[in-house]
Amino acid sequence: MSNFRAWGASLALLALLTPPAATAAQQSDEELVMRIESLIPLVEQARVEAQAAAVEQKERARRLAESRGAVDTLHIHDMTVIATDEDVALARELFESAWTKRFSLIESSTLPHWVFTFQKGREVREIFVDNSADVFGRQHIELKWWQSREDAAAVVTNSIANAIARDIYDTRVGRWVSSAPLREIDPGEIYRRMAMTPSQAVRGCLRGETESCLVSLGLGSSDQSIATWYAPEERRNLITSGNFRPGSQEEMVQFLECTEARRYEACDALLLAERRSWAPLPGLVRAALLGFALDRGGEGAWARLVEKRDQPVEEALAYSAGVDLEALVTEWRRFLVDNRPETYAAFGAKSVLTALWILFFAGLAMRSTRWRLG
Amino acid sequence: MYKPMLFLQWKQVRFALVPFIIAAFGLPLMLIDGFGTPAGVTAPTLEAYRFVNGYQEWLALFPSLAVAIGVTMALSAWNWDHQYKHVYALSLPLTRWEYTISKMVAGAQLALIPAIALWLGAHLATASITLPAGLNAYPNQLAVRFGLAVLLSYAGFFALASGTVKTTIWLVTAIVSFIVIGNFASGFLATYYQWFAQTNLVEQTFLWMLDAPGPFEVFSGSWSLIDV
Numbered sequence: 239m240s241n242f243r244a245w246g247a248s249l250a251l252l253a254l255l256t257p258p259a260a261t262a263a264q265q266s267d268e269e270l271v272m273r274i275e276s277l278i279p280l281v282e283q284a285r286v287e288a289q290a291a292a293v294e295q296k297e298r299a300r301r302l303a304e305s306r307g308a309v310d311t312l313h314i315h316d317m318t319v320i321a322t323d324e325d326v327a328l329a330r331e332l333f334e335s336a337w338t339k340r341f342s343l344i345e346s347s348t349l350p351h352w353v354f355t356f357q358k359g360r361e362v363r364e365i366f367v368d369n370s371a372d373v374f375g376r377q378h379i380e381l382k383w384w385q386s387r388e389d390a391a392a393v394v395t396n397s398i399a400n401a402i403a404r405d406i407y408d409t410r411v412g413r414w415v416s417s418a419p420l421r422e423i424d425p426g427e428i429y430r431r432m433a434m435t436p437s438q439a440v441r442g443c444l445r446g447e448t449e450s451c452l453v454s455l456g457l458g459s460s461d462q463s464i465a466t467w468y469a470p471e472e473r474r475n476l477i478t479s480g481n482f483r484p485g486s487q488e489e490m491v492q493f494l495e496c497t498e499a500r501r502y503e504a505c506d507a508l509l510l511a512e513r514r515s516w517a518p519l520p521g522l523v524r525a526a527l528l529g530f531a532l533d534r535g536g537e538g539a540w541a542r543l544v545e546k547r548d549q550p551v552e553e554a555l556a557y558s559a560g561v562d563l564e565a566l567v568t569e570w571r572r573f574l575v576d577n578r579p580e581t582y583a584a585f586g587a588k589s590v591l592t593a594l595w596i597l598f599f600a601g602l603a604m605r606s607t608r609w610r611l612g
Numbered sequence: 613m614y615k616p617m618l619f620l621q622w623k624q625v626r627f628a629l630v631p632f633i634i635a636a637f638g639l640p641l642m643l644i645d646g647f648g649t650p651a652g653v654t655a656p657t658l659e660a661y662r663f664v665n666g667y668q669e670w671l672a673l674f675p676s677l678a679v680a681i682g683v684t685m686a687l688s689a690w691n692w693d694h695q696y697k698h699v700y701a702l703s704l705p706l707t708r709w710e711y712t713i714s715k716m717v718a719g720a721q722l723a724l725i726p727a728i729a730l731w732l733g734a735h736l737a738t739a740s741i742t743l744p745a746g747l748n749a750y751p752n753q754l755a756v757r758f759g760l761a762v763l764l765s766y767a768g769f770f771a772l773a774s775g776t777v778k779t780t781i782w783l784v785t786a787i788v789s790f791i792v793i794g795n796f797a798s799g800f801l802a803t804y805y806q807w808f809a810q811t812n813l814v815e816q817t818f819l820w821m822l823d824a825p826g827p828f829e830v831f832s833g834s835w836s837l838i839d840v
Contacts, residue, residue, distance in 0.1 A: 433747055433840045434746075444746040475661075581753075582833075582834055588824050588833065589760060592764055596764055600716055600767055603716060604708065604712045
């Protein structure tokens with residue numbers, strides 16, 4: 239492009255210096271000089287840009303050549319991985335394992351156009367990825383040399399999940415979930431988050447009310463408002479526990495009416511004025527539901543989800559999972575309850591172990607040196 | 613022989629036990645933000661949420677109290693013996709292990725009184741709030757854990773106090789040396805060996821001790837009165 243501009247400017251200059259025979263006589267000398275002078279900066283700029291482009295191209299070629307000498311490109315299923323020579327075996331193992339465990343049923347349109355770079359070592363080396371039209375994005379995985387295999391496997395899995403999530407980026411489903419749905423998510427953690435959320439809708443969900451689950455997840459045709467999500471005292475709690483700072487005199491009055499006088503209309507007015515979503519369950523919980531739906535749907539579930547990614551989320555979820563939405567949410571809730579974390583896990587066995595240690599210390603007391611006379 | 617031993621221990625420690633009993637009974641109640649629910653309020657469960665969300669700040673108080681009770685009981689058990697050079701013990705028609713066992717069991721029995729107080733306080737605290745769906749109360753488990761923690765710290769310091777001063781100094785010196793030298797050595801070796809870069813020996817030792825099957829798992833486990 240910059241070359242074209244240089245040529246164009248030169249031609250323009252040439253055209254001006256060679257006026258048609260019929261008009262040349264009519265132009266004054268001053269006008270001609272002015273025209274030439276106005277074009278000179280343009281030509282100079284074109285020359286500088288052409289020079290910069292040539293330098294950049296040379297630099298890219300050099301970096302590419304350098305990289306190519308020390309890295310290897312792997313094609314693992316739909317994934318392209320560029321790894322340093324010494325990390326090729328590890329990269330192949332980790333990506334292969336992640337694929338088999340988590341992504342083998344996923345047909346992603348983004349993944350074949352995504353490049354992963356992988357290195358694990360004492361020094362971070364630049365791995366150059368050529369900007370071809372076929373590459374939509376890249377993910378650099380740089381692990382410290384002392385990081386364990388489990389850490390590395392988790393990083394690789396989440397990197398692949400983030401890349402695949404681009405299939406639904408900026409779509410209705412993507413905006414609803416707002417989190418990568420294929421990441422490893424612990425169901426115990428999800429249950430804990432839900433149990434710790436002071437929301438009448440979430441409590442209803444945990445009690446087994448499917449409609450409440452849909453409301454708290456922002457799904458279904460029910461009214462999605464703070465009044466359905468939270469009881470009046472819970473809305474007041476959002477104000478008192480949310481570091482809310484009144485910005486104006488009117489807000490201060492409303493704040494005091496809400497917190498001191500318990501006028502819930504004032505609490506609602508403050509919450510609505512905040513212009514943010516007060517939905518009780520965060521993106522991580524929605525991602526957990528979506529992940530569950532994909533597991534439920536089995537082969538082709540992701541492709542079906544992508545097909546309906548701009549349709550209503552309820553429709554997309556049901557179509558992806560292959561069951562109606564109420565059944566899916568009911569199953570998911572039961573799955574969370576079955577996998578809820580155990581607060582006092584293995585308490586009996588651990589108590590017995592502690593009792594044995596008590597006896598051990600008692601034995602030490604009886605063996606004290608004080609008593610061994612002579 | 614056991615009853616006189618128990619009576620002696622009681623005489624030695626009865627006044628020291630009073631603040632511990634009050635603390636153990638009151639700690640679960642202090643964590644509950646007020647009793648019940650204000651009149652007219654339609655979400656009685658908020659106290660439970662406030663409890664679990666603010667509980668972490670108070671987490672260290674339970675094991676700390678257990679250790680304090682155990683240490684007090686253990687040092688009190690040997691106090692008179694240390695004062696009077698163990699003459700009384702040596703004058704009794706008991707073997708050394710019978711004497712030690714009697715003393716230990718008597719002290720352990722008294723050390724459980726604060727644990728019972730905590731059990732009562734925990735039940736009262738959980739009875740005063742309404743638990744929402746998803747949250748459960750664990751007063752019995754908390755009380756058992758507290759009792760075991762008291763007994764473990766009592767047993768450990770009892771064993772330490774039963775020994776000579778020289779033994780105690782040796783033991784403390786060994787622990788401090790391990791911490792200091794172990795950290796230096798780990799840092800030095802980490803530059804050469806991957807295992808040491810991934811693993812700090814001192815930290816791993818302490819982690820082992822704080823997790824099953826280590827001896828101090830009871831202190832690092834869950835101390836939740838209300839949880840999922």
